[in-house]
Amino acid sequence: MPGISAETVPSPAPRGKYPLPRLTKPKAPAGTIYRGNVGMWSWVLHRITGVAIFFFLLVHILDTALVRVSPEAYNAVIGTYKNPIMGLGEVALVAAIGLHALNGLRIILVDFWAWGTKHQKLLQWIVVILWIILLIGFVPRHLMNVFSE
Amino acid sequence: MTTTIESPRAPRTVRRGGVNWEKWGWIYMRVSGVVLVVLIFGHLFVNLMLGDGVKALDFAFVGGKLSNPFWQIWDTLLLWLALIHGANGMRTITNDYAHNRLVGVVLKGAILAATVVLLILGTLVIYTFDPCPAGSPADLLASFCTAG
Numbered sequence: 001m002p003g004i005s006a007e008t009v010p011s012p013a014p015r016g017k018y019p020l021p022r023l024t025k026p027k028a029p030a031g032t033i034y035r036g037n038v039g040m041w042s043w044v045l046h047r048i049t050g051v052a053i054f055f056f057l058l059v060h061i062l063d064t065a066l067v068r069v070s071p072e073a074y075n076a077v078i079g080t081y082k083n084p085i086m087g088l089g090e091v092a093l094v095a096a097i098g099l100h101a102l103n104g105l106r107i108i109l110v111d112f113w114a115w116g117t118k119h120q121k122l123l124q125w126i127v128v129i130l131w132i133i134l135l136i137g138f139v140p141r142h143l144m145n146v147f148s149e
Numbered sequence: 150m151t152t153t154i155e156s157p158r159a160p161r162t163v164r165r166g167g168v169n170w171e172k173w174g175w176i177y178m179r180v181s182g183v184v185l186v187v188l189i190f191g192h193l194f195v196n197l198m199l200g201d202g203v204k205a206l207d208f209a210f211v212g213g214k215l216s217n218p219f220w221q222i223w224d225t226l227l228l229w230l231a232l233i234h235g236a237n238g239m240r241t242i243t244n245d246y247a248h249n250r251l252v253g254v255v256l257k258g259a260i261l262a263a264t265v266v267l268l269i270l271g272t273l274v275i276y277t278f279d280p281c282p283a284g285s286p287a288d289l290l291a292s293f294c295t296a297g
Contacts, residue, residue, distance in 0.1 A: 047242060054235035061228065061267045064211070065274045071208035071282065071289040078206050090203060097189060104182045111179070138198070145202035 038124045046103050049096040056093060087146030091139055098134045102127045174237055181230045188227045212280030212291040221275055228271040236264040 066074040080086055106123045109116035116123060155161075195214075197203055214220040239260050247253035281294035 050235070050238045051242065054239055057231055057235055058263060058267065061232070061271045065270055067208060067211050067215070067278055068274045071285050074208045074211065075289065078208075081206065082203055087203065090197070094193060094197070097193070101182075101186045101189065104179075105186065108179050108183065138193075142197060142202055145197075145204050148204075 038121065042103050042106070042124060042127070045099060046107075049100040052096050053093075053100060082146065084146055087143065090146075091135075091142060094138055094142070095131075095135060098131050098138075099127075102130050102134075178234060178237060181234045184226070185230055185234060188223065188230065191223070192227060208289055209291040212278075212294070215275060215278050216280045216291070216293075224275055225272065228275070229268060232264055232268055232271075236260050 063074075063077050066077055081090070106116075106120075106127050109123060110120050196206060215224070240257055243253055243256045243260070247256055281290055287295045
């Protein structure tokens with residue numbers, strides 16, 4: 001079965017005391033050790049959530065600056081944050097912030113702590129679990145606030 | 150696009166002296182990140198979870214918060230740490246994807262300009278803010294504006 005089974009690459013004849021290791025081709029194209037795994041997706045999500053939060057931050061500083069204009073101007077703009085569509089947007093915002101924060105802490109643990117590097121896959125799942133717990137705590141309460149009169 | 154990977158032993162330019170800004174940027178992202186986890190979750194909890202959450206946000210709410218030095222300092226740290234953290238992240242992404250040198254310079258210039266303008270604006274707002282502006286209807290202001 002060409003292309004699927006592992007083939008043995010003939011290595012040069014052993015030279016004296018130190019024979020060269022026998023090399024085998026990978027069974028499937030593995031790309032890099034990084035590409036395609038959970039680590040890649042957490043990297044992608046970290047970038048996407050980071051960019052989204054950055055643009056929200058730009059808008060949020062400007063809308064808060066309206067307190068310096070007048071109470072009426074601030075209340076008019078902050079009022080738009082209370083409609084149902086924006087309420088769902090706030091769920092997305094908190095979800096993005098929560099993922100970026102938890103994944104950032106995971107990156108720090110992997111960078112600075114040998115245990116974290118060794119168990120990085122476990123840490124990925126801890127991030128997902130804590131993120132779900134965070135959203136279970138936030139989303140129902142927030143939606144009740146948004147959709148109640 | 151083909152990428153050439155140089156031999157590991159190929160001669161390369163070695164940094165000599167000077168401040169390693171990329172290293173300090175790397176450290177800044179981690180240190181500010183940890184602090185921001187506390188500051189942002191505290192901010193979200195007080196503004197979106199306590200009381201009526203987002204429905205309670207108005208000028209009087211902000212007036213009550215920003216007349217307290219604790220929240221002034223909290224929001225100042227939030228503003229500076231978060232905006233610089235975000236801007237440095239955007240710079241990293243620009244370096245990764247903007248292959249044209251001019252495009253990269255323009256994008257990073259825009260990031261820097263937006264950051265400087267918003268840092269100055271935000272800081273001025275926090276410290277020049279008047280929670281009880283004269284001539285505004287009392288029902289739009291915090292209760293302490295009319296008390297006494």
